Amino acid sequence: MTNVIESLAVPGATSGVPAARMVQQHLRWPTERFYWAVLDGSSLPRNHSGRRRREQLGYLFENVLPGVSIEDIQTAYVAMDEDGQHVIACGVPTTMIREAVDGSSFSDILTLSPAEIPQFVKSRERADVDPEQFNLLTGDLEPNAVRQSRRRMFGWAVAMLVLISGALTIGLQRRIAQSHEQLTAVQQQEGEIHRHVLGSIPAASSQPPHLRLLSELRQLQQTRQPSGGTLSPSIDIVRDFETLMSAWPESGSVFMQTESIVITDQSIAIRGRVPTMADVQVLADALTSDGWKLQQPQSNQVTDRSTKSSVVELSLWLDRASSAVIDSPGLAEAGGS
Amino acid sequence: MNKPRARMMGLWILGTVVLVVPTMASARQLHRASRELELARSRVQQTVTMARHVMELRSTQQTVAERKRPEQDVIARVNECLAACGIPSDRFGGLRPEADSAVGNQGPGTSANSRLRRQSVLVMLNDLTVAEIGELLTYWQSHQPLWTTARLELLHSRDQAMSDYYSLNLLVSATYVSEGESPTS
Numbered sequence: 399m400t401n402v403i404e405s406l407a408v409p410g411a412t413s414g415v416p417a418a419r420m421v422q423q424h425l426r427w428p429t430e431r432f433y434w435a436v437l438d439g440s441s442l443p444r445n446h447s448g449r450r451r452r453e454q455l456g457y458l459f460e461n462v463l464p465g466v467s468i469e470d471i472q473t474a475y476v477a478m479d480e481d482g483q484h485v486i487a488c489g490v491p492t493t494m495i496r497e498a499v500d501g502s503s504f505s506d507i508l509t510l511s512p513a514e515i516p517q518f519v520k521s522r523e524r525a526d527v528d529p530e531q532f533n534l535l536t537g538d539l540e541p542n543a544v545r546q547s548r549r550r551m552f553g554w555a556v557a558m559l560v561l562i563s564g565a566l567t568i569g570l571q572r573r574i575a576q577s578h579e580q581l582t583a584v585q586q587q588e589g590e591i592h593r594h595v596l597g598s599i600p601a602a603s604s605q606p607p608h609l610r611l612l613s614e615l616r617q618l619q620q621t622r623q624p625s626g627g628t629l630s631p632s633i634d635i636v637r638d639f640e641t642l643m644s645a646w647p648e649s650g651s652v653f654m655q656t657e658s659i660v661i662t663d664q665s666i667a668i669r670g671r672v673p674t675m676a677d678v679q680v681l682a683d684a685l686t687s688d689g690w691k692l693q694q695p696q697s698n699q700v701t702d703r704s705t706k707s708s709v710v711e712l713s714l715w716l717d718r719a720s721s722a723v724i725d726s727p728g729l730a731e732a733g734g735s
Numbered sequence: 736m737n738k739p740r741a742r743m744m745g746l747w748i749l750g751t752v753v754l755v756v757p758t759m760a761s762a763r764q765l766h767r768a769s770r771e772l773e774l775a776r777s778r779v780q781q782t783v784t785m786a787r788h789v790m791e792l793r794s795t796q797q798t799v800a801e802r803k804r805p806e807q808d809v810i811a812r813v814n815e816c817l818a819a820c821g822i823p824s825d826r827f828g829g830l831r832p833e834a835d836s837a838v839g840n841q842g843p844g845t846s847a848n849s850r851l852r853r854q855s856v857l858v859m860l861n862d863l864t865v866a867e868i869g870e871l872l873t874y875w876q877s878h879q880p881l882w883t884t885a886r887l888e889l890l891h892s893r894d895q896a897m898s899d900y901y902s903l904n905l906l907v908s909a910t911y912v913s914e915g916e917s918p919t920s
Contacts, residue, residue, distance in 0.1 A: 556750065559750075559754055560754065563754040563755070563757070563758050566758050566761070567757045567758050567761050570758070570761035570762055570764070570765050571761055571764075573765050573768075574761065574764050574765050574768050577765065577768035577769055577771070577772050578768060580772055581768070581771055581772045581775055584772065584775040584776055584779050585775060587779055588775070588778065588779045588782050591779070591782050591783060591786050592782070594786070595786045595789055595790065608778065608782060611782065611785050611786065611789065612785065614789055615785050615788055615789050615792070617801060617912075618789060618792035618793065619792065620799060620850075620851075620912050621797050621798065621799040621800065621801055621912065622792045622793075622795045622796070622797055622798065622799075635884045635885065635886065635887055636872045636873070636875075636876050636884050636887075639868075639869075639872060639887060640869070643865065643869065655891070655898075656889070656891050656901075657890070657891050658888065658889060658890050658891065659888070659889040660886070660887075660888045660889075661886065661887050661888075662885075662886045663885065663886075670891075
């Protein structure tokens, strides 16, 4: 008896009528009707619990039963301490319970437990165990009412689970549908933006609209944004021409027969004929303006073949000064000869 | 394990599967749908930003052509200009391509410029008065922003009967995005 600390086998229930008393639906039998033992469960594996541990406690309990098989005994075990090393075992022959419970007067019995804990158990330290914990109407002997009640509760629990699961699934599906609706709306909005910006998209176009938009944006960034002075020359030659024409002396003061005017981004070259040397100076003075530097005029007196008169051939050269700023009236009004 | 216990266990597993699987599947679908919606919203936001930028750029003046302009295009522009200024089209004396060169880099970080080229074309016009030349140049400048005037040359007519008329040689140039270098690349 290595694992049994103390045991007391009580074979008192051999007489026919059980000395029991019924307290409502909870049957209490005298202590003497039960087999009792305090088992040492310290040697049992700690990881075993429930059914497995119960089986192993049964083997320990069987060792102290006087010629009775554990299979014939309905047992209940209650740990005396928190770590479960000391266990109180309580048992009663199954046949005795059946005989008692099958009687019509016990049809409503829900629990069967000892009226008291035996004295030798009580005397042990911390053995403050409630006798009602030793309910023996369990397992195969479980009352129909208890079983039905448990089944009913189980059914309710399952029904609640089904309801919760169903509600969850329905809720999730509704949110999915909502998300899809929003997605469709967002996609329509995107399509409208594409149509607004890109116009109608040809059906044969293989390029997705957002790539077309990106392509359009990049093309515009390349063609619409000025990037320094390299793309469009800052020198405005048309404006130079306008300035020149504005500064040109009136035909009443100087009559010049212009042969050529060449305007580039660096200079203005004027070639022509004037009647006298004095006209060269008048012309040079008139054309001198801010932003331009007049080089020394080149003049040469020659005889005109058609009129046989003396004229002056001249060349004027104006260089653009750095940071030239020219301001003048509109070109359309400009004139000269 | 005895049979009733195994059966009970099987029922438990089946019940769990029946209850949990649809819920889990729905949760997963919802997660996917939410993510898809989030992505779509982000894309729309991006699209709105791009569209706004496109509209803004479209409202600005084009300074660079998308591609090299053919001679016919320039001829058409000159003729349109002549017509708008009331100058007979027979004054147009021809057109000659002058140059086509890459726009020089200004240093590091000007990769966009390295794909740009500038073409220059000499436009020859005959028998124009100074007023017509002024009007023509003004119209050209305001209606052909892509084509800037690089050089102009006035040559007096040799014909004595047309002493107030000049020939105008106009060198115009335009910057364009080089072909073969896709703007989207």
